[in-house]
Amino acid sequence: MPAPATLTVDLNALAANFRTLEAIGGVPVHPVVKADSYGLGAEACSRRLMAEGARTFFVARTGEGERLRTALGPEPAIYVLDGCLPGRAPRLRAAGLRPVLNADAQLAEWRAAGGGGCGIQIDTGMNRLGFRIEAAPESFEGLELVLSHLACADDPHEAMNGRQRDAFAAAAARYPGALRSFANSGGVFLGPDYAFDATRPGICLYGGGPEGRPDDRIRTVATLTAEVLQLHEVPAGETVGYSRGFTATRPTRIATCAAGYADGVLRSYSPRGQVFAAGEMRPIVGRVSMDACAVDVTGLDLAVGDRVELFGANRMLDDAGAAAGTIGYELLSAITARVPRIYIG
Numbered sequence: 001m002p003a004p005a006t007l008t009v010d011l012n013a014l015a016a017n018f019r020t021l022e023a024i025g026g027v028p029v030h031p032v033v034k035a036d037s038y039g040l041g042a043e044a045c046s047r048r049l050m051a052e053g054a055r056t057f058f059v060a061r062t063g064e065g066e067r068l069r070t071a072l073g074p075e076p077a078i079y080v081l082d083g084c085l086p087g088r089a090p091r092l093r094a095a096g097l098r099p100v101l102n103a104d105a106q107l108a109e110w111r112a113a114g115g116g117g118c119g120i121q122i123d124t125g126m127n128r129l130g131f132r133i134e135a136a137p138e139s140f141e142g143l144e145l146v147l148s149h150l151a152c153a154d155d156p157h158e159a160m161n162g163r164q165r166d167a168f169a170a171a172a173a174r175y176p177g178a179l180r181s182f183a184n185s186g187g188v189f190l191g192p193d194y195a196f197d198a199t200r201p202g203i204c205l206y207g208g209g210p211e212g213r214p215d216d217r218i219r220t221v222a223t224l225t226a227e228v229l230q231l232h233e234v235p236a237g238e239t240v241g242y243s244r245g246f247t248a249t250r251p252t253r254i255a256t257c258a259a260g261y262a263d264g265v266l267r268s269y270s271p272r273g274q275v276f277a278a279g280e281m282r283p284i285v286g287r288v289s290m291d292a293c294a295v296d297v298t299g300l301d302l303a304v305g306d307r308v309e310l311f312g313a314n315r316m317l318d319d320a321g322a323a324a325g326t327i328g329y330e331l332l333s334a335i336t337a338r339v340p341r342i343y344i345g
């Protein structure tokens with residue numbers, strides 16, 4: 001019996017997306033597996049990506065890196081995008097992690113602890129993390145990778161993309177021995193001059209699109225389904241859910257489905273969310289509650305115990321995100337620990 005709400009992860013599709021992104025970029029893919037692989041499960045996803053040939057991974061936090069090291073063993077390189085925060089150097093070194101250093105203080109901290117393999121991030125305009133170009137360090141022993149991050153890769157028409165690329169190319173030339181990593185998912189689709197030596201996609205590996213919809217070559221990886229807990233025949237004039245969020249204007253069949261905000265189904269799905277039920281797209285009505293949401297299934301052949309799809313092959317992740325006023329990245333990383341991840345492939 002599957003759990004009432006489950007997230008199915010198609011590892012074959014993940015592997016196919018990895019190969020597709022390598023083919024499009026023409027350089028190795030270094031997968032970004034931060035935030036538990038965007039909620040899909042970093043251990044299972046990274047293992048499969050390693051089997052496909054990935055040898056370098058990116059996480060955000062030191063703790064994520066430690067868990068990934070335990071899962072993957074000593075071989076792959078694991079970069080920590082937070083860098084070397086105060087007091088973290090011993091943990092990074094103990095787990096064989098490579099910080100992506102963002103500032104002089106981080107470089108000093110890493111060196112004081114004995115240094116070793118690491119990367120640096122150059123800020124080419126995003127003003128999030130990284131050394132400003134004019135303040136970037138001289139090349140140094142142990143520097144294996146230089147990266148920068150695009151601010152607008154989701155918009156191929158944005159002129160800032162080209163400016164960041166050119167600034168990165170010039171800055172990276174100061175580190176002749178270091179691998180150059182620039183493009184995230186969106187960047188992979190901007191053209192070969194964005195690929196440099198390795199790309200760093202996240203969302204496209206997991207089946208999402210950087211531009212609010214995936215490229216046709218990207219396969220669906222994640223499917224969130226919920227079981228129908230109960231069916232109600234609601235007479236016209238009655239209301240459904242908290243705060244009388246929905247009023248039936250005609251006799252309405254309501255399915256109470258086992259997915260609420262404690263599963264990661266954002267409350268902002270109300271009132272524009274939709275689910276795929278018995279072969280049709282149907283609206284979520286009223287307020288999403290903690291453990292359930294209500295779907296108008298009038299006229300559908302649906303029984304208690306059947307499952308509806310919140311996103312997956314029939315309801316695109318990015319469309320579900322748009323309906324909830326957000327993006328696929330947030331929908332995936334919002335799925336809570338209560339929802340079992342079921343791996344196929």
Ligand SMILES: *Cc1c(COP(=O)(O)O)cnc(C)c1O
Nearest residue numbers: 032149184185186200201202203
């Ligand atoms: C999250 C992240 C990525 C991956 O971005 P996607 O848009 O998911 O492909 C790459 N690089 C850095 C520095 C990141 O923070």
